[in-house]
Amino acid sequence: MKCFTHQVDSVGICKSCNKAVCSECAVDTGRGLACSDFCVEELNDINVIMDKSKQIYGIGNDSKLPPTGILMYMFFAAAFIGFGVYQTILKGRPDYFLFVMGTGFLVVGGLAWYRNRKLNINC
Ligand SMILES: [Zn+2]
Ligand SMILES: [Zn+2]
Incomplete structure (x- = not known):
């Protein structure tokens, strides 16, 4: 697949907008690639939502106490x-x-x- 912006081989896909990114425009957020500052912010928001959901539903929570x-x-x-x-x-x-x-x-x-x-x- 080619980079959405640069027409060179892509190294991954933006986790926020799903466009292909090359090594030049990819931003590694630590929890997935992003293609732009806008998508980095979007991705951070999505990660916050994911973390809160995990807490709310107690996912990965090994506590044997009743909720x-x-x-x-x-x-x-x-x-x-x-x-x-x-x-x-x-x-x-x-x-x-x-x-x-x-x-x-x-x-x-x-x-x-x-x-x-x-x-x-x-x-
Ligand atoms: Zn993007
Ligand atoms: Zn690119």
Whole structure:
């Protein structure tokens, strides 16, 4: 393939705009080649987006702790069920609303956890 600008043999492809670049116009950003200052900036922005996404989805994160989203479900499940048990003892009859809410949070939290595992993400 020839360089998009110089009509000499290319050494790679700009990671931002996908134009072929020669050794003269290629800028090595360390995370891919760029063809111009504009594309270097674009590439830096793309890399920031990639890094943030990795953090958000917990990609490459080996932590075995449950992610905050699932902890939230578990917290509400524990709060509703705990309060449900407390109300049951207090009133002498079960408070179904609290148990249904608690079980709902437990089920949704479990599904979220299962989905995280399946997609190999951690959020
Ligand atoms: Zn480019
Ligand atoms: Zn060139």
